[in-house]
Amino acid sequence: MIQVRDLSVAFGRGAHAVRAARDVSFHVAQGESFGLVGESGSGKSTVLRALSGLLTNWTGAMTVGGRTLGPRRDKAFYKLVQMVFQDPYGSLHPRHTVDRILGEPVAIHRLGDADARIARALENVGLGARFRYRYPHQLSGGQRQRVAVARALILEPKVLLLDEPTSALDVSIQAEVLNLLERIKRERGLTYILVSHNLSVVAHMCARLAVMNHGAVVEELTVDQLRAHAPTHAYTRQLLTASLGYDRAAVERFEDFAESA
Amino acid sequence: MSARPLLSVEDLRVDFATPKGVVEAVRGVSFDVGREKLGVVGESGSGKSVTGRAILGLVRPPGKIRARRIEFDGIDLLSTDRRTLNQIRGGRISMVMQDPKFSLNPVITVGKQIAEAYRLHGDAGRKAAKRRALDMLAAVRIRDPERVYNAYPHEVSGGMGQRIMIAMMLSPDPDLLIADEPTSALDVTVQMQVLAILDDLVTQRGMGLIFISHDLNLVASFCDRVLIMYAGRIMEVCDAKRLNEARHPYTRGLLNCLPRIDEPGGNLPVLNRDPAWVDQRL
Numbered sequence: 001m002i003q004v005r006d007l008s009v010a011f012g013r014g015a016h017a018v019r020a021a022r023d024v025s026f027h028v029a030q031g032e033s034f035g036l037v038g039e040s041g042s043g044k045s046t047v048l049r050a051l052s053g054l055l056t057n058w059t060g061a062m063t064v065g066g067r068t069l070g071p072r073r074d075k076a077f078y079k080l081v082q083m084v085f086q087d088p089y090g091s092l093h094p095r096h097t098v099d100r101i102l103g104e105p106v107a108i109h110r111l112g113d114a115d116a117r118i119a120r121a122l123e124n125v126g127l128g129a130r131f132r133y134r135y136p137h138q139l140s141g142g143q144r145q146r147v148a149v150a151r152a153l154i155l156e157p158k159v160l161l162l163d164e165p166t167s168a169l170d171v172s173i174q175a176e177v178l179n180l181l182e183r184i185k186r187e188r189g190l191t192y193i194l195v196s197h198n199l200s201v202v203a204h205m206c207a208r209l210a211v212m213n214h215g216a217v218v219e220e221l222t223v224d225q226l227r228a229h230a231p232t233h234a235y236t237r238q239l240l241t242a243s244l245g246y247d248r249a250a251v252e253r254f255e256d257f258a259e260s261a
Numbered sequence: 262m263s264a265r266p267l268l269s270v271e272d273l274r275v276d277f278a279t280p281k282g283v284v285e286a287v288r289g290v291s292f293d294v295g296r297e298k299l300g301v302v303g304e305s306g307s308g309k310s311v312t313g314r315a316i317l318g319l320v321r322p323p324g325k326i327r328a329r330r331i332e333f334d335g336i337d338l339l340s341t342d343r344r345t346l347n348q349i350r351g352g353r354i355s356m357v358m359q360d361p362k363f364s365l366n367p368v369i370t371v372g373k374q375i376a377e378a379y380r381l382h383g384d385a386g387r388k389a390a391k392r393r394a395l396d397m398l399a400a401v402r403i404r405d406p407e408r409v410y411n412a413y414p415h416e417v418s419g420g421m422g423q424r425i426m427i428a429m430m431l432s433p434d435p436d437l438l439i440a441d442e443p444t445s446a447l448d449v450t451v452q453m454q455v456l457a458i459l460d461d462l463v464t465q466r467g468m469g470l471i472f473i474s475h476d477l478n479l480v481a482s483f484c485d486r487v488l489i490m491y492a493g494r495i496m497e498v499c500d501a502k503r504l505n506e507a508r509h510p511y512t513r514g515l516l517n518c519l520p521r522i523d524e525p526g527g528n529l530p531v532l533n534r535d536p537a538w539v540d541q542r543l
Contacts, residue, residue, distance in 0.1 A: 170475065
């Protein structure tokens with residue numbers, strides 16, 4: 001479904017250029033959930049932004065659903081691929097009602113029948129009709145993220161790009177949103193790319209993942225390998241150790257993986 | 262823990278009067294802290310941060326702090342005079358907040374800020390304060406203290422910024438540190454390194470630590486004891502090592518809804534809140 005080959009993104013020019021993504025390659029099969037894991041500055045969000053068309057200054061080759069992607073995307077691409085962002089406080093227009101937020105993509109894509117579509121979309125993410133004419137500030141964080149998911153789904157895309165979709169939420173709300181994403185994927189056979197710094201969330205949602213550090217993929221592995229504590233790369237092992245909780249002795253052994261790529 | 266606790270809080274209440282009525286953020290919380298790592302866990306709105314701030318009287322109007330007793334080393338923090346309180350605040354009890362970006366003054370170099378904090382709580386001279394600041398930067402494992410001393414806050418990374426905050430807060434050698442989500446904005450590996458610094462301070466210098474966090478797993482592996490808060494009340498107090506044996510349905514619910522690396526996916530149990538929890542007595 002998704003092919004990414006030698007994707008590189010650089011910000012700035014000449015000696016000051018920062019290579020935010022370096023020759024990143026991976027593929028995601030139809031109906032699969034693929035995780036991109038890394039710490040801040042690892043380039044995981046950059047990859048997602050290049051794939052979604054939010055960044056245009058990339059090099060390499062990307063295809064989605066068999067179609068080669070250029071720097072600019074047409075409407076058909078966005079009908080196929082939608083994205084959910086990290087911060088539900090920043091990604092919804094504060095002065096638009098939920099109705100208008102959900103109605104906009106329907107109008108842009110001239111899908112028609114907006115009224116029924118909006119009602120269905122809200123129903124689908126577990127928000128009833130009573131939320132339809134509310135403003136974002138009248139919703140909790142979890143409800144906002146549900147609206148963001150509804151907005152992405154209202155175009156009936158095949159691919160959902162998820163950029164830290166639950167990291168701004170409390171754990172109990174995170175569980176609800178993860179369950180929602182899992183159910184929708186099952187019902188609609190969607191393909192997910194999930195970007196997260198949280199290994200547990202990725203291990204829960206995905207079957208395969210790539211670990212990134214300083215713009216490069218250091219290792220691609222299956223979640224089974226991760227669970228068996230069998231990552232081959234030292235960076236992945238360290239990330240896994242750190243994610244399993246505080247261990248005074250383990251901290252002593254931490255290495256600095258800066259600029260090793 | 263020694264015979265007398267470092268800090269003793271009894272029936273702490275914090276109310277905020279709003280146009281829509283009084284919001285009770287903290288509703289009768291009591292606990293003791295010794296020279297140990299005490300975790301305070303809860304979701305947003307549980308009152309954990311307000312509890313931490315209320316100890317130092319750092320709740321702004323319309324917030325009102327009431328308590329039967331907040332006693333630190335024999336001093337009643339509620340009734341003591343402002344002078345004593347100011348000496349304790351930042352001197353003997355200090356606080357680290359979540360985001361170093363908002364806690365450091367952007368137009369003063371890092372080193373000057375640490376030195377200032379130190380001089381405020383002692384009679385050290387300029388030179389001694391600088392030496393102290395450099396020592397503290399080294400203590401939080403900053404490799405090139407001299408360079409960081411002269412850096413402005415925007416020139417350092419988030420992890421470094423948080424180490425700087427900790428260096429600043431620890432420079433007067435406090436007896437108690439209140440850390441409110443000190444590592445939540447940091448990457449996991451950096452987070453562990455910062456925790457190791459705090460851990461060493463508790464074990465080597467006998468400092469008390471109140472560690473406020475939303476991360477149950479982290480607190481379970483890092484702290485000695487854990488208070489679980491919900492709706493401004495303490496639901497349960499457990500040994501951190503035995504958090505997995507926690508009894509309270511809220512604690513159980515929080516633990517169960519966490520995705521785990523070692524367990525396969527599937528539906529996560531969702532937390533069902535029981536309104537009766539709010540009114541129960543511990």
